[in-house]
């Protein structure tokens with residue numbers, strides 16, 4: 001898990017670099033949230049389904065999605081599974097990851113429907129759906145959680161409360177004392193967990209996944225964490241939060257914390273840590289070099305994969321494009 005957290009951090013750092021070089025259109029880093037994402041994904045079986053947003057690098061890495069595929073997604077070249085559509089998002093059914101929504105929280109309903117379909121077919125797979133604190137103010141949150149409770153959907157709602165929805169702080173998002181408490185109204189358990197503690201996130205999710213798998217219905221997990229990075233590469237967080245606050249959370253960096261625990265256990269030291277960072281840097285750097293050689297996507301892909309077969313007006317546009 002520690003390795004995956006570090007790899008996610010290095011990967012995100014590289015993608016921001018590529019964005020600054022003008023090679024990636026926009027990027028949403030998960031810096032500071034690696035424990036919440038990696039810990040929770042580790043609680044799944046490989047055949048369980050993940051519904052991410054745009055801030056779950058660690059989930060793709062923990063799922064062993066090849067880095068080439070993630071990079072091709074960002075560079076929108078050759079093997080990009082979404083062929084240049086929907087920058088920021090990732091999805092690939094081969095890895096049981098369902099592409100996130102553009103409109104915040106829209107996947108809270110579709111993930112529940114998906115989980116109910118699995119239950120209806122008698123499968124014992126579980127759906128883990130990620131979302132932010134901002135998503136809980138959408139109607140989709142109420143609709144999704146309500147029907148999941150009523151129908152006992154095998155779904156785990158994993159809210160990464162990273163304290164901000166772009167510039168809106170948590171206290172501007174809800175008058176509730178927490179996100180977790182909202183589960184009470186839907187008739188199932190809500191758990192608040194330290195989102196910067198990878199083992200706590202793993203354990204809470206593991207319990208929720210087991211409950212879902214054995215017919216116990218949904219759970220809402222609120223992982224309390226902090227977005228150390230800007231919302232996206234198009235954001236300037238200095239306009240809405242104090243540097244001192246960010247620095248305070250940097251001291252609680254989930255990666256430093258996990259490293260400290262490994263060192264206390266006597267299985268890790270600064271030498272192994274430097275080695276790991278070097279290895280991740282080299283790995284991501286070398287994969288980028290490979291993917292940069294991939295052919296550019298053809299312009300026509302913007303009109304593909306929207307409908308099962310292209311309706312007349314898109315066929316006409318395709319003609320014009322040709």
Ligand SMILES: Cc1ncc(C[n+]2csc(CCOP(=O)(O)OP(=O)(O)O)c2C)c(N)n1
Pocket residue numbers: 055102103104131132133134135136162164165166227231
């Ligand atoms: C319905 C809708 N409204 C607004 C936006 C613009 N938007 C994109 S991300 C975002 C913030 C979401 O915050 P949160 O759910 O807390 O997730 P985080 O970005 O913090 O991970 C907003 C307002 C959108 N994509 N969809």
